[in-house]
Structures are given as C-alpha cells and as structure tokens.
Amino acid sequence: MHKPLIYNILIASVLFMSCGDQAENPMNEQTITAEEILADPINYPAISYSGYREITRDSVPTIPELKEDMRILSAIGIKIIRTYNVYLEAVPRLLKAISEMKEEDPDFEMYVMMGAWIDAKNAWTDEPERIRDEDSPRNSKEIERAANLAKEYPDVVKVIAVGNEAMVHWQTEYWVEPGIILRWVNHLQNLKDEGELPESLWITSSDNFASWGGGGSEYHKEDLNKLIKAVDYISMHTYPMHDTHYNPDFWGVREDETELSDMEKIEAAMQRSLEYSVSQYQGVVDYMKSQGVDKQVHIGETGWATVSNGYYGDEGSRATDEFKSARYYELIREWSEENGVSVFYFEAFDEKWKDATNQLGSENHFGLINLQSEAKYMLWDEVESGVFDGLTRDGKPITKTFNGxxxxxxxxxxVPPTDAEIQAKQEQE
Incomplete structure (x- = not known):
C-alpha cells in the first residue's frame, strides 16, 4: 500500500536589497526563484489547481474559498500551484488571496506557475476554419494581463506558461503553430530584459510531450527548435491513463501474467504506466539535447482520474478507480523526488464544469479531494494522521472517501483487460 506523502517544509531565507533600492523598484526584492523551486520537488511539491466548485466557471471562487483551498494544499506540503488562464477572475483573486495569507503569516509559502491561455484565430467561434498561424484577438490581452499580474505579485508568481496544450494537434478547437507561442515567449523575455518583469521570472509553455518533439516528426519544426531555445525550461505533459485507451501497448495483462494474483496484475500494469510516462519525458529530453540545448525539463501535467463511464471505466480500459489513481500518484511522486523533476500533479480538487453534461466523465474526477470534501485514497493516511484537523472546504471537514x-x-x-481483450476491442473500433 502507499505510504504518507508528507513533505518537509523548507523556509527560504529572504535576502533584501537596500531600502532605497526597494523603494525605487520592489522587484529588486530577492526571493526564492523558479529555478530553485522546480529543481527541489521534495521540499516544493507541485499541483495543478483551479478551485471551481460549480457546473460553470461563471461562478468564480471567492477569496475566502481560495484561502480555504490554499490551507488544505499547504497542509499536505504543496508549495507551488499551476493555473491556466487570467481572462477570468479566479487567478487574480487567487494571487490576492495568497498575498494576503503571506502578509498574515510570513512563514506561509505558496507560489504560482501562472498560465496565459492561447487560442488560434477563430477558436471557439462558428467560423468553419481555425487559422493556426494567427492569434485569437484575445491572446494579446491575455499576455498583457499575465505580465501585469506577474509584476504586481513578484513574490508569488514564479513562472508564466504561454498556452496550455496549445500546440498539440489533437486539441482541434484551438491549437496553434509553435511560431505563435514563440512570439509571445520572446515578448515576455524582452520585458524581462527591459526590466519590466523580474529577471528571475521563468517563461515556458506547458504542452503535450509530442509538441515538445518527443513524439512524431510532424512536430519537428524550426519554430519549435527556436522555442526550445527561448524558454527558460520545458514543461511537458504525460497521461498514461488516457493512453490505456488510445495507445494501450503498455496496459493490460500480459500472456505471461495470467497466473498472477489480481493485485499483482494491477501492480504490473501500474509499473508499466510509470515507465510509459518516464519514456515520454525522456523523449522530450532527448529531442531537446538533439538541438544542442541542455536545460531543466519538468512535468507540467500528469494525473489519473478515479471515475469514468467512458473509455477508461469498467466498460473500457478499466483504468479508473481510487486504488490505481493512488498508486500512480505514489509512483510518479517517488520518481519525481528521486530524479529532481518537478511534477504538477493534475489536480488538487475535483471539478464538475469540465464535462458539465456528463458528471461521470473522467475530466470531472482527477482531484485528490472530491466535491464532498472527501480525501481520496492517496490521502487517507494524511486524514488519519490529522494534517487536515481544523480545516474545512465549503464548511465540511476533510474526511475519507468510502467512509474509510x-x-x-x-x-x-x-483488473485491466488481457492483451487479447484489448486487441479484440481495437479491431471492433
């Protein structure tokens, strides 16, 4: 079974410039940097976070709700969270909430990898064509607001990620050519050079492993190579859970495993799932180095849903349940710590807006904690040890799923399907 993932807190020493320099430019304040945070996943574990409670994002979390969530995440050792856009009010509120919490308690630590959403021209419209090498009109406003927020909260915002899975081709609604991402990355890097943004602020894009060159040659474009050189580090995504359906070569029960116990069959499949993620990570590293670049590569997203009435559930690949999710969480966290690779696990809390018309859809169930304020299996030990004592979410104490x-x-x-069952299902499709 999994052991508690309680992390030691490292309180960074804060070095200040002279009082006169601080008065002239508060961004001269020297604090722990993204470079240090991301290279230290033991003391700075990471997670993806939105915090929406309702079926639509029109209902934005309040500052008290955001503070509530930050206390819960801090209780399990999380020190940096990843967000996805700034065109809605959730992130500005979040930054304000964290800033206020730091003022109230100088020992409180929470940092942000802030996403700036990027779309192709005509994305999310009735226009028949998405123009991949042109910006949506909103992109410039999104980047401007992200830059302004990073400038306003330099002690909180440590990274700006330009786009979320904005280059991967299966995001048919909005994907863009890498030249679009490159242009905005260069723009933000220029703002740093001009002193408009903190020099230590890191700029990246967070995208699928294939988009970073770790997959097919269709992504190996000159603008991608330039982008690899332009970012401060690479943030790549890997989701073996999704590929238990789409690319299940690593999944299932092998012919030589049929005599194993059910738990041994599951464990073998989960170990291969970890290996699958690591191979995608290594593919990105290898491509980056083939371009003569050697910089940090971290995992900007990975996770494992606990519910699915579709491809990943009992009628599909049989991947989604709390036991397998907890096992993947433990395996990827252990690998992260052993290899000094930051992993922004997806995600902190379940959200029901992502698949609003199908509440049993997997996208609604990636959280460590569900919408009933119940900690899923990977956090049962933490509940037992009392780390959530005195904390609530939406007025409810944090308890265990399944009543423990x-x-x-x-x-x-x-148990995952056998190789023969997987092959038969693929032939039917």
Missing part, C-alpha cells in the same frame, strides 16, 4: 472502508473501495477496483 478499504474493502468497499477495493470492490470498485477492476
């Missing part, structure tokens, strides 16, 4: 009944949880756990 492991036998009831295990009844939901299915």
């Amino acid at each position: 009944d492991l036998d009831a949880l295990m009844e939901t756990v299915k």
Whole structure:
C-alpha cells in the first residue's frame, strides 16, 4: 500500500536589497526563484489547481474559498500551484488571496506557475476554419494581463506558461503553430530584459510531450527548435491513463501474467504506466539535447482520474478507480523526488464544469479531494494522521472517501483487460 506523502517544509531565507533600492523598484526584492523551486520537488511539491466548485466557471471562487483551498494544499506540503488562464477572475483573486495569507503569516509559502491561455484565430467561434498561424484577438490581452499580474505579485508568481496544450494537434478547437507561442515567449523575455518583469521570472509553455518533439516528426519544426531555445525550461505533459485507451501497448495483462494474483496484475500494469510516462519525458529530453540545448525539463501535467463511464471505466480500459489513481500518484511522486523533476500533479480538487453534461466523465474526477470534501485514497493516511484537523472546504471537514472502508473501495477496483481483450476491442473500433 502507499505510504504518507508528507513533505518537509523548507523556509527560504529572504535576502533584501537596500531600502532605497526597494523603494525605487520592489522587484529588486530577492526571493526564492523558479529555478530553485522546480529543481527541489521534495521540499516544493507541485499541483495543478483551479478551485471551481460549480457546473460553470461563471461562478468564480471567492477569496475566502481560495484561502480555504490554499490551507488544505499547504497542509499536505504543496508549495507551488499551476493555473491556466487570467481572462477570468479566479487567478487574480487567487494571487490576492495568497498575498494576503503571506502578509498574515510570513512563514506561509505558496507560489504560482501562472498560465496565459492561447487560442488560434477563430477558436471557439462558428467560423468553419481555425487559422493556426494567427492569434485569437484575445491572446494579446491575455499576455498583457499575465505580465501585469506577474509584476504586481513578484513574490508569488514564479513562472508564466504561454498556452496550455496549445500546440498539440489533437486539441482541434484551438491549437496553434509553435511560431505563435514563440512570439509571445520572446515578448515576455524582452520585458524581462527591459526590466519590466523580474529577471528571475521563468517563461515556458506547458504542452503535450509530442509538441515538445518527443513524439512524431510532424512536430519537428524550426519554430519549435527556436522555442526550445527561448524558454527558460520545458514543461511537458504525460497521461498514461488516457493512453490505456488510445495507445494501450503498455496496459493490460500480459500472456505471461495470467497466473498472477489480481493485485499483482494491477501492480504490473501500474509499473508499466510509470515507465510509459518516464519514456515520454525522456523523449522530450532527448529531442531537446538533439538541438544542442541542455536545460531543466519538468512535468507540467500528469494525473489519473478515479471515475469514468467512458473509455477508461469498467466498460473500457478499466483504468479508473481510487486504488490505481493512488498508486500512480505514489509512483510518479517517488520518481519525481528521486530524479529532481518537478511534477504538477493534475489536480488538487475535483471539478464538475469540465464535462458539465456528463458528471461521470473522467475530466470531472482527477482531484485528490472530491466535491464532498472527501480525501481520496492517496490521502487517507494524511486524514488519519490529522494534517487536515481544523480545516474545512465549503464548511465540511476533510474526511475519507468510502467512509474509510478499504474493502468497499477495493470492490470498485477492476483488473485491466488481457492483451487479447484489448486487441479484440481495437479491431471492433
């Protein structure tokens, strides 16, 4: 079984410039940098965060709700969170909430990898064509607001990520050519050079492993090579859970595993899932080095949903349940710590707006904590040890899913299909 993932807190020493220099330019304040945070996943574990409670993002979390979430995440050792856009009010409110919490408690630490959303021209419209090498009119406003927020909260915002899966081709609604991302990355780097943004602020884009050159040659474009040189580090995504359906070569029960116990079959599949993620990470590293570049590469997203009535559930690849999710969480965190690679695990809390018309869709169930304020299996030990004592979410204390009944949880756990079953299903499709 998994062991508690309680992380030691490293309180960074804060070095100040002279009082006169601070008065002239508060960005001269020297604090821990993104470079240091991302290279130290033991003391600065990371997670993706939105915090929406309702079925639509029109209902934006309040500052008290955001503070509530930050206390919960801090209780399990999280020190840096990743957000996705600034055109909605959730992130400006979040930055304000964190800033206020730091003022109230100088020992409180929470930093932000702030996303700036990027779309192709005509994305999310009725226009028949998405123009991949042109910006949506909103992109410039998104970048401007992100820059302004980074300037306003230099002690909180440590990274700006230009785009989220904005270059991967299966994002058919909005993907752009890498030249679009490159232009905005260069723009933000120029603002740093001009002193308009903190010099230590890191700029990247957070995208699928294939988009960073770790997949097919269709992504190996000159603008991508330039982008690799332009970013301060690479933030890549890997999702073996999704590929239990789309590319299940690593999944299932091998012919030589049929005599194993059910738990041994599951463990073998989960170990291969980790290996699959690591191979995608290594593919990005290898491509980066083939371009003569050697810089940090971190995982900007990976995760494992606990519910699916679709491709990943009992009628599909049988991947989604709390036991497998907890096992992947443990495996990827252990690998992260052993290799000094930051992993922004997806995600902190379940959200129901992502698949609003299908509440059992997997996209709604990636959180460590569900919408009933119940900690899923990967956090049961933390509940037991009392790290959530005195904390609530939406007025509810943090308790265990399944009322802490492991036998009831295990009844939901299915053994992955055999290789033969997977092949037969692929042939049917």
